[in-house]
Amino acid sequence: MRRLLLIAAFSLAGGSVRAAVLRDMSGLVQVREAGDLRWRPAGKGPRPVASGDSIRTGFDAHALLVLEAGALVELSGNAHLMLAEDSRVGASVNILFGFARFSADGLRGREIVVRTPMAVSRARSEAVSWNVSVSGGGNSSFDVGRGTVGLEDDLGRRALLREGERLTADAAGLHEPFAVPTSAQARRDDFAGFMRRELSYELERDEPQRLVASEVRRSEQQLGRILTDAAGRRVRAEEFLVRLAPERFTFVALNDRRGDGMSWYSWTGVYDRALPRDLSAVFAALPGTVDAPSPWTLTSYVEERSDGADSLVVRASGGHQVDLNGNWDPTDDVSSLFDPSRDVFISVAGRPVYKTLFDNSSLFADGVLKRGWTGSNLQAQSDATPLALPAFTANTTFLDADGSRRVELESYADGTAISVETRASWGARLLQDAFQENVSASEFGGRAVQVIYSPRIQFVTGGLP
Amino acid sequence: MRRASLAILFLLSSAACRAVEWTPVGGLSVLGGVHSFAGEKGSLSGNARGIFAPAMRLDSRWSLLPSAVAEYEGTRRVTDVLGTATPMQERLEGRLGVRAVYASASSRWRLKPSAAYSRELLKETKDEAWGKGLYDQTRWTIGGEVEYLTVEPHSLRLAVDWFESVYPNYTSLESQAALQFQGRSLARELVGDRVLDRRGWQMRLSADAPLGARAIGEASVLGAWSRFPSQPVVDEGGQFEARERQDFLTDAALAARMPYDWNADLRARADLELGASANTSNQNGYDATRGRFLPGFYDFIEWRAAPALIVVVGPPRRPVTARLKAGCRRRLYTSRPPQNETGVYGSGSLSTTEWTLSAGLDYPMARRLSLLFSLERVSASSNQRFQGYYRYAYEATTVLAGFRWNW
Numbered sequence: 001m002r003r004l005l006l007i008a009a010f011s012l013a014g015g016s017v018r019a020a021v022l023r024d025m026s027g028l029v030q031v032r033e034a035g036d037l038r039w040r041p042a043g044k045g046p047r048p049v050a051s052g053d054s055i056r057t058g059f060d061a062h063a064l065l066v067l068e069a070g071a072l073v074e075l076s077g078n079a080h081l082m083l084a085e086d087s088r089v090g091a092s093v094n095i096l097f098g099f100a101r102f103s104a105d106g107l108r109g110r111e112i113v114v115r116t117p118m119a120v121s122r123a124r125s126e127a128v129s130w131n132v133s134v135s136g137g138g139n140s141s142f143d144v145g146r147g148t149v150g151l152e153d154d155l156g157r158r159a160l161l162r163e164g165e166r167l168t169a170d171a172a173g174l175h176e177p178f179a180v181p182t183s184a185q186a187r188r189d190d191f192a193g194f195m196r197r198e199l200s201y202e203l204e205r206d207e208p209q210r211l212v213a214s215e216v217r218r219s220e221q222q223l224g225r226i227l228t229d230a231a232g233r234r235v236r237a238e239e240f241l242v243r244l245a246p247e248r249f250t251f252v253a254l255n256d257r258r259g260d261g262m263s264w265y266s267w268t269g270v271y272d273r274a275l276p277r278d279l280s281a282v283f284a285a286l287p288g289t290v291d292a293p294s295p296w297t298l299t300s301y302v303e304e305r306s307d308g309a310d311s312l313v314v315r316a317s318g319g320h321q322v323d324l325n326g327n328w329d330p331t332d333d334v335s336s337l338f339d340p341s342r343d344v345f346i347s348v349a350g351r352p353v354y355k356t357l358f359d360n361s362s363l364f365a366d367g368v369l370k371r372g373w374t375g376s377n378l379q380a381q382s383d384a385t386p387l388a389l390p391a392f393t394a395n396t397t398f399l400d401a402d403g404s405r406r407v408e409l410e411s412y413a414d415g416t417a418i419s420v421e422t423r424a425s426w427g428a429r430l431l432q433d434a435f436q437e438n439v440s441a442s443e444f445g446g447r448a449v450q451v452i453y454s455p456r457i458q459f460v461t462g463g464l465p
Numbered sequence: 466m467r468r469a470s471l472a473i474l475f476l477l478s479s480a481a482c483r484a485v486e487w488t489p490v491g492g493l494s495v496l497g498g499v500h501s502f503a504g505e506k507g508s509l510s511g512n513a514r515g516i517f518a519p520a521m522r523l524d525s526r527w528s529l530l531p532s533a534v535a536e537y538e539g540t541r542r543v544t545d546v547l548g549t550a551t552p553m554q555e556r557l558e559g560r561l562g563v564r565a566v567y568a569s570a571s572s573r574w575r576l577k578p579s580a581a582y583s584r585e586l587l588k589e590t591k592d593e594a595w596g597k598g599l600y601d602q603t604r605w606t607i608g609g610e611v612e613y614l615t616v617e618p619h620s621l622r623l624a625v626d627w628f629e630s631v632y633p634n635y636t637s638l639e640s641q642a643a644l645q646f647q648g649r650s651l652a653r654e655l656v657g658d659r660v661l662d663r664r665g666w667q668m669r670l671s672a673d674a675p676l677g678a679r680a681i682g683e684a685s686v687l688g689a690w691s692r693f694p695s696q697p698v699v700d701e702g703g704q705f706e707a708r709e710r711q712d713f714l715t716d717a718a719l720a721a722r723m724p725y726d727w728n729a730d731l732r733a734r735a736d737l738e739l740g741a742s743a744n745t746s747n748q749n750g751y752d753a754t755r756g757r758f759l760p761g762f763y764d765f766i767e768w769r770a771a772p773a774l775i776v777v778v779g780p781p782r783r784p785v786t787a788r789l790k791a792g793c794r795r796r797l798y799t800s801r802p803p804q805n806e807t808g809v810y811g812s813g814s815l816s817t818t819e820w821t822l823s824a825g826l827d828y829p830m831a832r833r834l835s836l837l838f839s840l841e842r843v844s845a846s847s848n849q850r851f852q853g854y855y856r857y858a859y860e861a862t863t864v865l866a867g868f869r870w871n872w
Contacts, residue, residue, distance in 0.1 A: 137726065168781070170728040175780055191528075192488045194568075195520035198530050199490055201610065201622065202564050202579060208667040208689040209604055209628055212714055213585075215744060216661055217600055218546045219763060223750070224854035226549070226589075226599070234590040236599070238638045239753040241703040242653050250650050251753055254638040258592050262641060264651060277702040279756030340755065343807040456754040456808065 019048040020067045020086045027061025027077065049083055056080040057098070067091045071104035071112045071123070084115070095132050095140075103129035103146075116140035119169035124148040124160065139170040143180045227452055233257060235452050246274035249282075253453030263307035263451045265437075272297040287338040288355040290348050293321040298356045305437065305451055310366055310444040312418065318359025322379055323352045329380035343456070357381060365418055365441035370410075390414040416442035489872065490530075491517040496837060496867030500541040503859045510539030510555075512865065526569050534560040534583075543821060543843040543863055548855040555588040557595065575612040575620075581605070603631045608667075619681075621672040628689075629664040636660075655705035657695030663712075665691040676721060683720040688713065696748070701758040703751035710748040712763065717741050730780060736773040736790075741766070750801070757810065761800030769794040771821075779829075786827040794819040804851035817847040817857055833872050839865040 022031070023046035030039040034052025042055070042063070049055065049065060057063055057079045065073040065083070069091035075081065079098025085091060090111035093102075104112055105127045112123040114130075117138030121130065128147030134140050142151060142161060149161045153173040161167050167177040181189055220226055227235045235257050242250040250268040257263075275282055275296060285294035300317040324332050325348075335349040357379070362372035371392060373384035390413040399405040399421075410418045421438040435455035440448040497511040518532035538556040541547065545554070562581035582605055587598040608626030615621060636658040643652035671685035691712045697705035718740040726732045743766045750762030771792035777784045798815040805811060826838040840862075847857035 137728075139726075139728070170730070172728045172730050175730075178782065188486075188488055191486070191520065191522055192490055195488065195490050195518065195528065195530055197618075198520075198528075198564060198566055198577070199516070199518050199532060201577075201624075202530065202532060202562055202581070203534070204671075205579070205581065205606060205608075205610075205624060205626060205667075205669070206560070206583065206604075208669065208687050208714065208716075209606070209630060211716065211742070212663070212689055212691055212712070213600075213602060213630065214546050215714070215763075216663075218548065218855070220661075221546070221549050221855040227854070228590065232590065233592045234599070236638055240639065240653065240751070241753045241756065242650050243702060243704055244650055252639075252642075252651050254642055254651070256638050256641070258597075262638065264642070266651065268650065278758065279702070280758075283756040341809070343805075343809045454754045 019050050020065055020083055020091075021045075022047045022049050022055065022063055022065050024064040025062070028058030029061055029063045029075075030056050030058075032056075049086075051083055051085050051087075054080070054082040067093075067112075069104075069110045069112060070107060071102060074101040074103075076100070095134050097134050099131065099133045101129065101131050116169070118171070119151050119153045119174060121161075122150045124150045130161070137170070139168065141166065141168045224454070237452055239454060241279065247271045249275065249279060251457055253451065253457070255450070255452050257450070260450065261307060263449055264304070265451045265453045265457075266302075266304045267457065268302045269298050270300045272299050284340050287340065288324075288334065288353055289321075290337060290346075290351050290353055292352075293323075293354040297321055300358070305439050305449050307447075307449045307451075310441070310447055310449050311364070312420075312439050312441060312449065313364045313367075314361065315364070316358035316361040318375075318377075319356045320359075320377065321354045322357045324355050324380075325349075325351065325353045327379045329382050331382065332380055340456075359384075362387070363418075365416075366443040368443050370412065370416075370418060370441075390416075418442075486522040488520045488522075489517065490520050491515070492869060492871040494837065494867065494869040496540070496839070496865040498540045498839075498863060498865030498867075500861065500863045502541075502547060502861045503856070507540070511537075511867070512540050512542075513537045526567055528566040528568070530562075530564040530566060532560075532562045532564070534558070534562075540863060540865060541861075543823075543841040543861055547843070547845075547859060547861050548857060549589065557586040559584050573614040575614070576609065577612065578609040580607045597634060599635055600632060601634050603633060605629045606667075615672075615674060619672075619674045622670070624669045624671075626667050627664075628667055630662065632659065632661045653705050655697045655707065657697055660693065660696040662695060663691040663693045665689065679725075680721055680723040683722070684718070686715070686717045688715045693748075698747055699749045699751050701749075701760075703753060703756070703758065708747065710746065712744060712746040712748070714744045715742065730778065730784075732777040732784075734775045734777075736771075736775070738769075738771040738773070740769045742769075743767070752808075754808075755810075759801060762798075764800050765796055765798045767794060767796040783829040783832070785829065786825075788823070788825040788827075790821075790823045792819075792821040792823075794821070803848045806850045808851045808853075813848070815847070815849050817845060817849070819843060819845045827869075830868070833870055835869045835871075837865070837867050837869050839863075841865075 022042055025042055025045050029042040031042045031049065032039045032054040034050060039056065055063065055065065055075065057075050057077050060077045062077065063075045065075065067073065068086045068088055071091060073093060076099040079100055080096040081100060082094040082096065084094050092113040092115065094115045102112065102114055104123060107123060107126050114121045114132055116132060116134045118140045121132065121142055125147035128149060129145040130149045131143040131145065132140065142149065143166045144161045144163050146163055151159045151161055151167060151174055153169055155173045157174050159167060159174050159177060161177055164180055165177045166180040168175050225237055227237050235255055238254045240252055242252060248268060248270040250266055253265040255263045273296060282296055285296065297320060299319045303314040305312045324334050334353040335347065336345040337348045337353060339346045359375045359378055363370045369389065371389055372387040374387060375384045378384055392410045392412040395409045397407045399407060405421065405423050408420045418441045423436040436452045438448050438450050493515045495511065495513045497509065499509050500507045514536045516532065516534050518530055521529040523529055536558045541554050560581060560583035562579065564577055564579035567576040585602040586595055587600045588595065589598065606626045606628045608624065610622055610624035612620050612622045637656065637660045639652045639656045640658035643656055667687065667689040669685060669687040673681060673683040676682040693710040696710040698708045698710055700706050718738065720736060720738040722734055722736050724732065724734045744763060746763035748763050750759035752759060769792065771790060773788065773790035776787045779785050796817045801815045802810045802812060803815045821843045823839070823841045828836040830836055842862045844860045845858055849857045
């Protein structure tokens, strides 16, 4: 309404107006007159502006330019324009940077031309209003609020922009026009944009927990607590030591398979004296020592494979260290010994090698004694006296060509049997892989104890050659 | 009387609903693809992600942003924990969150209290069923964020949250053994059951600002302090102490983004992202097959760098976007010695190096619909030679194609 009154007032004034007028200024507004090199404050206004004069506004400033041709130009902050020509028959304005709004009512053939670095726009209807925005590089945007505006780029391409349409122009020329959002739409779009930003911040909050969860899972895998068995099923595994008394420890390997429940391998050693807190030296001495006996003598041990229902147990007692290369029996001489510090067999031929011999040893399947020996201060294994039990024969069968699966079968004279099937990559890679055992016995009634554990413990305790 | 109360309540809530202005925000992406790990190709599968957030403007200052996120991942991404060596893995995640935003036009400060609940289901092997996965996780996060607008749209943000993370299907075998086989010496004293459950606090400070006239800088620092109430610390004898495990994970990231416009139809942005992470834990490791104590087993430091180039071609409202990103990540487990092929411990620190390359194309089909193509490749190496349980050296590739719909 105010704009209409202003236009009417200047139209009525007719010939008394000889130039455009700058008024309603706020903030920093400067004018550079034609031919002058200096910018000067526009003052409080109203102030006449002649053809060839330039106007610029500072941050958050505002100014209104009333053209003699009967149009209004509203300048926002940080804008720069030049009034190229203005008369009662038409006006031409160059927008060099920033945002300006043009409006006119009742042009009656007067021509209003607005130029930007990329395109030229012209009022094409009697009543018209359009926004012009020029950004970095001269890229321009035109929004038509009322009436029709014609556009032309430097390449000669033309477009007619109607009410509610927007078009952008850059070095490539004019682009396709599209609908300008209404104020309600713009408000909704602004809010949607704001909320999208908040949504991204909201989802960002999960990032620390994702990192922590990944690390937790990664560590569990690295510790070997999640394995896959030969059938491709998930097996959980935990290996740890239990210290219930200073002179003993138990190595425990626990397994759990979905649907099959828990199974375990355990090895409990009892020594003649208290063991150090750090057991690495005790482990190093377990396979045997060279040149001198170990400071700790393993007096008894219990080795068990079980799933709670069935079990295969070895019990030994009366342990004492014997120099096998120095005893009377040349058949038990040791030429190579497992070195746990390097995981290799070292040559010990001709040197004193101390290993633990047990006076008593028994194997039980579900509590039924299957085999064993007895003796007194044995100095060679061959001195041991087998227990009076049904005789047995032992056979080893390799099921795969690469030897990765083998079955050790003990057949007893009473018709019973014990079978231990192992799966691993035998030979050089054995120590690199988990070791899966499938233990069955006649006493188990067709069931089997399946257990996966690190094969290394068998090397150390002497379970494997 | 009850009917009258209900009617009044209905009228009040209707009036309140009319006063609230709401705008739905969200998106849906569906991608099909294949993941290959160390030459072993997984079967054709896909990923899908849907987000729905009915944003509500309550008045001129307060807004409310409830959100629901559902995600299915059937094709592993190269950013996953790949050393598990399972090319097939399925993950399902749901998240519900609510965030209130206080923003006054006359103030540069914004306050945002929020709460979120999420549930993640993971199937890593064929014998695992949905909801029975070992690493299924339930998470609560409650906290808030303060934002200070510097030069709009740039700001400085500080978020602090309390969290609790529960693994409902994970209890330690040792604690189960202690319960099932009493008196058989199969468990240590002080053994805990839900050893992965954790709770604690997390903090994130982030900022973005213009760097001169032609670049934008982003920086963030986050810290997550996690307590594991059921996980006692392992001592040098491999036994448990009365103390609980506590971890502190920190991450710092810097990014510079340099956009360049040739014209409205051809734009590009060059990015450079740099970051460092560190984890400090009071928990130790113990190798029971060797009787070897491994102090600081979980401690690590990580550096990463990732340059990227994004090219945008076409009209600004529907441009074609092409992305190319390379990355290098090096992690040093400061106190964990590397092992040889059989597991013998060496000297120094275990380190891993990861090189990644990803390329993507976003091709608009309609106003809110885009076709997506993505290729990801990772090559990892390490001085850890013992890989019986976890693969430290591998190559993996993920190829995905699909569409995204945003509204």
